[in-house]
Amino acid sequence: MALLLKNAHVIDPQVGLNETADILVRDGKIVEIGQNLAMEKGVERDLGGKIVVPGLVDIHVHLREPGYETKEDIASGTRAAAHGGFTAVCCMPNTKPVIDNAVGVEYVKARAAAVGKCRVHVAGSCSQGLAGDTLSEMGDMVAHGAVAFTDDGRGVQGAGMMRRVMDYAAQFDRVVMSHCQDEDLVGAGQVNEGVVSTRLGMLGWPAEGEEIQIARDIAICRLTGCPLHVQHLTTARGLELVRAAKAEGLPVTCEVTPHHLFLTEDAIGDDYNTFLKVNPPLRTADDAAALVEGVKDGTVDAIVTDHAPHNDFEKNAEFELAPFGMIGLETSLALVITNLVAPGIISWERAVELMAVRPREILRVERVALEPGATADLTVIDPDAAWTVDAADFLSKAVNSGFIGAELTGRATDVYVGGYATLEDGAIVE
Amino acid sequence: MAFNHKHLIDITEYSAEDIMTVLETATRFKEVNERRIKQVPTLKGVTVVNMFNEPSTRTRSSFEIAEKRLSANSLNFGGSSTSTVKGESLVDTVETLCAYKIDMIIVRDKHAGVPRKIADVSGAHVIDAGDGKHQHPTQALLDLYSIWEVKGDLAGLKVGVVGDIGHSRVCGSLIPALKIMGCEVTVIAPPTLMPARPDILGADHVTTKLDEALPDLDVVYMLRIQRERLEGAPYPSLREYNMLYGLTKEREPLMKPDALICHPGPINRGVELDSYMADHPNRSVILDQVYAGILTRMAEMYLLLGGSEDGLTA
Amino acid sequence: MPGDRRLRGGGARRREPHDGMRVACTIPNGRGGCMTDTGTVKTVCMDADEIERSLTRIAHQILEANKGADNIALVGIVTRGDLLAKRLAEKIEQIEGTKVPLGKLDISFYRDDFATHLAPEVHSTDIFFDLDGKDIVLVDDVLYTGRTIRAALDALMDIGRPATVQLAVLVDRGHRQLPIRADFVGKNVPSAADENVRLFLEETDGTTEVEILEIAPGSRAGSAPLGGE
Numbered sequence: 001m002a003l004l005l006k007n008a009h010v011i012d013p014q015v016g017l018n019e020t021a022d023i024l025v026r027d028g029k030i031v032e033i034g035q036n037l038a039m040e041k042g043v044e045r046d047l048g049g050k051i052v053v054p055g056l057v058d059i060h061v062h063l064r065e066p067g068y069e070t071k072e073d074i075a076s077g078t079r080a081a082a083h084g085g086f087t088a089v090c091c092m093p094n095t096k097p098v099i100d101n102a103v104g105v106e107y108v109k110a111r112a113a114a115v116g117k118c119r120v121h122v123a124g125s126c127s128q129g130l131a132g133d134t135l136s137e138m139g140d141m142v143a144h145g146a147v148a149f150t151d152d153g154r155g156v157q158g159a160g161m162m163r164r165v166m167d168y169a170a171q172f173d174r175v176v177m178s179h180c181q182d183e184d185l186v187g188a189g190q191v192n193e194g195v196v197s198t199r200l201g202m203l204g205w206p207a208e209g210e211e212i213q214i215a216r217d218i219a220i221c222r223l224t225g226c227p228l229h230v231q232h233l234t235t236a237r238g239l240e241l242v243r244a245a246k247a248e249g250l251p252v253t254c255e256v257t258p259h260h261l262f263l264t265e266d267a268i269g270d271d272y273n274t275f276l277k278v279n280p281p282l283r284t285a286d287d288a289a290a291l292v293e294g295v296k297d298g299t300v301d302a303i304v305t306d307h308a309p310h311n312d313f314e315k316n317a318e319f320e321l322a323p324f325g326m327i328g329l330e331t332s333l334a335l336v337i338t339n340l341v342a343p344g345i346i347s348w349e350r351a352v353e354l355m356a357v358r359p360r361e362i363l364r365v366e367r368v369a370l371e372p373g374a375t376a377d378l379t380v381i382d383p384d385a386a387w388t389v390d391a392a393d394f395l396s397k398a399v400n401s402g403f404i405g406a407e408l409t410g411r412a413t414d415v416y417v418g419g420y421a422t423l424e425d426g427a428i429v430e
Numbered sequence: 431m432a433f434n435h436k437h438l439i440d441i442t443e444y445s446a447e448d449i450m451t452v453l454e455t456a457t458r459f460k461e462v463n464e465r466r467i468k469q470v471p472t473l474k475g476v477t478v479v480n481m482f483n484e485p486s487t488r489t490r491s492s493f494e495i496a497e498k499r500l501s502a503n504s505l506n507f508g509g510s511s512t513s514t515v516k517g518e519s520l521v522d523t524v525e526t527l528c529a530y531k532i533d534m535i536i537v538r539d540k541h542a543g544v545p546r547k548i549a550d551v552s553g554a555h556v557i558d559a560g561d562g563k564h565q566h567p568t569q570a571l572l573d574l575y576s577i578w579e580v581k582g583d584l585a586g587l588k589v590g591v592v593g594d595i596g597h598s599r600v601c602g603s604l605i606p607a608l609k610i611m612g613c614e615v616t617v618i619a620p621p622t623l624m625p626a627r628p629d630i631l632g633a634d635h636v637t638t639k640l641d642e643a644l645p646d647l648d649v650v651y652m653l654r655i656q657r658e659r660l661e662g663a664p665y666p667s668l669r670e671y672n673m674l675y676g677l678t679k680e681r682e683p684l685m686k687p688d689a690l691i692c693h694p695g696p697i698n699r700g701v702e703l704d705s706y707m708a709d710h711p712n713r714s715v716i717l718d719q720v721y722a723g724i725l726t727r728m729a730e731m732y733l734l735l736g737g738s739e740d741g742l743t744a
Numbered sequence: 745m746p747g748d749r750r751l752r753g754g755g756a757r758r759r760e761p762h763d764g765m766r767v768a769c770t771i772p773n774g775r776g777g778c779m780t781d782t783g784t785v786k787t788v789c790m791d792a793d794e795i796e797r798s799l800t801r802i803a804h805q806i807l808e809a810n811k812g813a814d815n816i817a818l819v820g821i822v823t824r825g826d827l828l829a830k831r832l833a834e835k836i837e838q839i840e841g842t843k844v845p846l847g848k849l850d851i852s853f854y855r856d857d858f859a860t861h862l863a864p865e866v867h868s869t870d871i872f873f874d875l876d877g878k879d880i881v882l883v884d885d886v887l888y889t890g891r892t893i894r895a896a897l898d899a900l901m902d903i904g905r906p907a908t909v910q911l912a913v914l915v916d917r918g919h920r921q922l923p924i925r926a927d928f929v930g931k932n933v934p935s936a937a938d939e940n941v942r943l944f945l946e947e948t949d950g951t952t953e954v955e956i957l958e959i960a961p962g963s964r965a966g967s968a969p970l971g972g973e
């Protein structure tokens with residue numbers, strides 16, 4: 001089966017492409033990229049100058065299945081991913097039961113193969129049951145396809161345990177992704193400690209509660225040699241720690257979310273909007289500005305959503321009782337285009353690095369580039385599409401986005417996974 | 431000029447003039463509270479729900495008395511009957527109450543922001559009777575009344591607030607209210623009981639030294655040490671707290687001759703106040719504060735229910 | 745402004761500032777006052793002298809009906825009735841040489857229209873004597889629907905148990921909605937429902953007279969706001 005994408009504005013910094021060209025795909029692989037391509041038989045689409053990039057990957061997503069299917073499941077979560085322009089996601093293991101053994105990995109992979117609309121990479125847990133005291137069967141999980149390890153959602157509290165996790169994981173050439181939150185220091189913190197915690201009368205979640213563990217994990221990375229990926233980094237000083245570690249040559253990477261880049265604690269007003277309750281919390285404007293700087297200068301490796309769907313009734317509750325998290329798969333690309341690419345803060349090439357190239361490198365999965373022989377995982381972007389975020393348009397089961405009502409520019413119109421369309425003209429291909 | 435509030439949730443939404451309207455209206459209720467028949471028919475037929483989702487004896491009794499003296503029909507809702515115990519959500523509970531066609535909800539909850547949430551959901555008038563560590567505006571108004579009654583003018587008064595500022599909903603309303611009325615506010619507490627940003631509340635001065643602050647103060651507002659709300663004690667012992675931050679007879683010489691002592695009650699005698707200071711005949715207005723609670727809460731209900739443009743609806 | 749409930753005169757008045765600042769009023773009426781946004785002056789139906797003579801007569805009638813001043817007490821309804829009560833007490837003292845107990849009554853908490861209108865400004869009730877067993881003369885400026893008197897009677901009964909309650913008014917303008925009548929009347933003034941009959945007093949308004957005004961659309965009948973207009 002052949003696919004010919006005509007008049008595509010191809011952008012891929014891996015191969016130095018930024019030009020208009022045609023892309024010919026056959027049997028799931030890119031065959032040729034060039035001018036005036038033709039084929040004898042197959043599907044031909046004229047993209048009319050839309051941007052085509054290597055398929056986007058979000059390496060921090062909660063698909064909630066198994067266990068919390070009322071919030072999201074693999075079918076709905078991967079549809080939301082495709083709708084947002086992603087060809088692959090990496091799902092977190094804090095499901096019920098926790099994905100801490102090969103059975104869990106196989107279950108998610110099987111469901112994704114059966115009902116999914118994008119590739120699903122599975123991260124297994126570091127500790128059994130996320131309890132932080134017994135190692136998970138990482139070797140068996142690797143054998144069944146787990147790509148990374150994390151106790152995301154709470155983090156590994158003990159330094160000794162973290163050392164065991166990273167020591168043990170090092171033998172598999174898999175990254176340990178760390179949710180940095182010192183429970184003893186953070187306690188029941190609800191919002192960033194400072195202006196907003198004081199004004200709204202809630203316990204603060206201090207930046208230091210995150211920075212302490214970033215520093216600790218970098219030290220353990222130095223001790224063990226295991227690659228470390230700092231998840232949802234939110235503070236200026238935390239970023240500084242990562243910058244220093246990279247300068248030192250340690251295998252340390254980090255990610256930031258659109259909500260920590262483009263929202264601050266000041267957005268949380270007297271209405272106690274629980275959609276803005278996220279973990280780590282929204283920080284100060286200075287922190288957000290530092291993160292943008294890190295995105296520009298390369299300290300930040302990846303933009304991820306930490307897509308965290310919740311039931312409507314869970315969020316329609318007292319702020320202190322509502323669960324942490326917001327969804328993000330369907331707004332991430334547009335937020336990056338609107339807030340970073342369109343104003344010229346970063347180039348399209350840098351956006352592709354952040355959302356397609358580096359995520360694959362961190363997960364150590366197959367490289368996808370716009371070159372012959374590569375897997376045809378492609379995202380087609382209309383950079384000028386103007387749209388308003390509307391909860392009714394989400395394909396996720398959840399609507400807990402902090403960006404509802406935002407006016408954005410640019411969105412994915414078509415997505416191809418292995419040469420097959422999962423999204424066409426903005427609609428999921430069933 | 432006109433008092434035009436539907437709710438009493440966030441004291442910072444009230445102007446100095448609004449607050450004076452409450453205090454002056456409260457004085458008019460003294461006559462009602464001092465006669466044989468301590469009741470007027472003003473709120474006849476109005477249904478007020480006392481939704482206390484957290485144990486409270488004093489505040490609830492004060493509201494109940496105020497409601498009864500205004501002839502409102504009141505319903506106590508909460509305690510062991512709270513629907514949250516049965517797994518019902520706050521929103522469902524409030525919508526159920528609204529189906530009873532009620533006019534006003536007085537809410538006490540251990541979570542910040544609940545009164546606003548109820549106001550958004552219900553359409554009824556809402557009075558915040560204390561939400562988590564956030565605000566307690568009716569306490570602030572009764573405090574202002576007690577101080578105003580003795581001192582006359584609030585503007586320019588130097589008020590010190592001593593104790594658990596960081597975990598105190600009383601402070602969340604009192605300090606902004608004092609600032610609205612033109613007072614100069616000093617907060618005095620060990621760093622472990624200080625909020626992250628006392629300046630955001632309106633504090634002009636922040637200190638850990640009670641003895642250095644006392645000589646300047648016209649009003650010393652002692653907070654209750656809220657032992658039940660502190661996880662992992664933020665001070666080594668009650669004895670040491672009393673030594674450093676207790677208002678004791680030994681400290682009286684440091685005070686201005688006419689400095690007042692306030693406390694929201696109930697008092698931990700021997701901790702934040704000794705009996706000499708708590709019962710001081712010239713300085714302590716603690717029992718006046720209790721009476722002021724009745725007067726100001728009657729005034730608040732009178733003004734809020736009469737002051738709505740759309741009359742009584744829920 | 746017409747239609748703005750906040751500025752209109754009458755029973756649903758809002759609090760005025762304490763410095764006696766006047767409500768918006770710009771058009772001079774040639775008498776040192778001005779026309780109000782609640783109505784235009786139509787007729788002066790009692791001037792200061794006539795009011796004075798009426799009060800003197802009422803004082804005599806009260807004494808006659810009660811066989812002296814021994815057991816009577818005057819209670820004026822704020823605002824205006826309390827000032828008339830004070831004048832009546834002075835006249836009774838001139839006539840009889842007796843100081844009668846004098847109180848003032850605010851009926852805000854007893855109004856029957858509280859729920860449908862903005863909370864009226866509360867004035868103080870000051871009755872510093874025991875009502876029990878007394879012959880109370882309730883004093884008001886204008887008797888109209890009778891609802892104010894109904895509220896005042898309820899308020900009095902909550903304060904004590906008078907032997908009798910009698911009613912003295914300066915003006916009875918008719919249009920009763922309740923079975924209430926005055927025992928002592930200064931003047932019967934026929935009026936239309938779209939008119940407002942208002943007493944102004946030197947003490948509060950700088951002039952003493954009773955005026956009949958046309959009610960502007962959106963306004964309600966009732967006493968003039970304090971501070972004159």
